Amino acid sequence: MKRIAVLGSTGSIGESALDLVSLHPERFEVAALAARSNVGRLIEQIRAHRPRIAALEDAEAAETLRQNCPGTEVVSGREGLLQAVTFADADIVISAVAGAAGLAPTYAAVESGIDVALANKESMVMAGDLLMPLARRRQARILPVDSEHAALHQILRGFGSEEIRRLILTASGGPFFHLEPALLLQVTPEQALRHPTWDMGPKITVDSATLMNKGLEVIEAHHFFQKSGDDIAVVIHPQSVIHAIVEFRDGTMQAQMSITDMRSAIFHALAFPECLDSRLPRLDLFSLKPLEFFNADLVRFPCLRLAYEALRAGGTAPAILNAANEEAVAQFLTERIPFSAIPNVIETVLQASVVEPVADLEQLLETDRIARRRATRACQTLTDA
């Protein structure tokens, strides 16, 4: 029986993870649940899964939770999220909070020597230089949940890094892949939130439309698989059937295919090192549309270019990129800046920031705060213009 703590349990990944727990009650049980403020859904989840501890960042919502769930210890605030990690006695933490808020609890899990199934790519983007060595020291595994990285993790079992020439991440291209670039200025949040192949939370859905999601994934892949940006390519594959491809030294390639359902990638991380029957629908080869591949153009997708540049710059540059992106996406979703301004805001913040070597968690959180403030100002300048 694996005991699981789910951070971000009310989100898209969190719900999928709990669905897997329900599909495999003999294998998994829930030790902790955590979210921000969605108390209604968390009450339902607690009644279904009976965790020992539950956390809500919002203190008022946590009080309502406490009154409704007497059998579960309820904690709140940012501290609460950390307590949910450390006091749950979990075998594995599913890190699925959206955005930089996922970094501190992910770090806490690894520091406590607990395995992490990592959906929260932002924490690896910001702090891969800290998390990977920390995991080795604490003998904690960080297992990728992001579908591309879960695919690479699966393919690369048993291969040495010298045998690998290139990693290729596939991207759906998002809802605007076929749109004239000039029309991007008029794109609404509602249109950006309509993803062609995946059903996900709002922030990552916008990131998929700008291709920043893939940019973050290139940085994530660099940390997981120790390859430089030059050896990590992105290919647009609108069908989202192939999740990643490895090109080996001898020129051969291996691709991983699965259903377009995040439960498949989450299950891989939860079951690891075993490969078990997921009880999920299987991929039907005869129902597939023809598989297509297109170049991911860095001029057309400036967010992808900025991510490659931040990876090349190293140090705190990816954390700055991530913070500026989160702020710009939030401002786009509340209709304060146009879609096509997202990369401009990020580039402005990167140019105004001094990149430092990564020192510790506190430095990265402070870098995040400063970059967010700069991004807010950059958005304000755009609005005033």
Ligand code: NDP
């Ligand atoms: P959602 O927006 O659907 O869910 C976010 C979850 O995080 C919610 O449970 C939310 O709680 C919680 N949350 C947000 N902020 C805080 C906070 N400050 N403290 C505690 N909890 C918080 O996001 P997704 O599930 O789509 O994405 C989660 C992570 O997984 C992201 O990092 C994303 O990049 C990654 N990912 C997602 C994929 C997907 O298919 N969705 C695919 C690959 C990666 P509440 O509901 O109360 O607001």
Ligand code: MG
């Ligand atoms: Mg992905």
